[in-house]
Amino acid sequence: MWSLQARGVVGWRLGPGSLVKGVTNGAVEYVACHLAADLAPVRVNAVSPGVVDSGAWDRLGERKTALLGNSADGTLVGRHAGADDVVDMVMWLLRAGFVSGETIHIEGGARHKSA
Numbered sequence: 001m002w003s004l005q006a007r008g009v010v011g012w013r014l015g016p017g018s019l020v021k022g023v024t025n026g027a028v029e030y031v032a033c034h035l036a037a038d039l040a041p042v043r044v045n046a047v048s049p050g051v052v053d054s055g056a057w058d059r060l061g062e063r064k065t066a067l068l069g070n071s072a073d074g075t076l077v078g079r080h081a082g083a084d085d086v087v088d089m090v091m092w093l094l095r096a097g098f099v100s101g102e103t104i105h106i107e108g109g110a111r112h113k114s115a
Contacts, residue, residue, distance in 0.1 A: 029103040036101030043100035045093050050107025052081040076109030 014022065025048065032046035051057075051071035057064045071080040089106050093099060105111060 032103055033101045040100070043097070045099060045101070046103040047086065047089060047093070048103050048105045048107070049086050050075070050081055050105075050110050052083060052086055052106075054083045054086075071110075072108075074110050074113060075107065076113050079108065081106055081108065 028046050028048065032044055036044040051068065053068055057067055060067060068080045072078055085106055089104055093104065
């Protein structure tokens with residue numbers, strides 16, 4: 001199984017200054033569909049995470065807490081993701097032999113929360 005990774009929510013939340021990131025994020029969904037068709041029977045799926053506390057934000061120092069808090073406030077589940085959330089989804093995809101050409105969003109429903 002092939003797995004693509006997009007950087008989540010900005011592809012589905014419109015806003016000034018987000019054109020390039022938004023189009024790139026949105027395109028990953030179509031890449032997964034087309035690659036799945038081209039490479040069948042090999043399965044291809046994409047994982048599209050929101051803000052994940054994976055250690056990448058540690059460089060922000062004290063600002064990390066605010067970033068993660070704002071991220072949590074912007075979700076339907078009231079928290080940000082941890083690396084284990086992404087690992088759980090990827091492991092599920094590896095076992096889900098009847099899933100192909102899909103983009104799985106791991107962002108706590110942030111795409112569906114109104115501002």
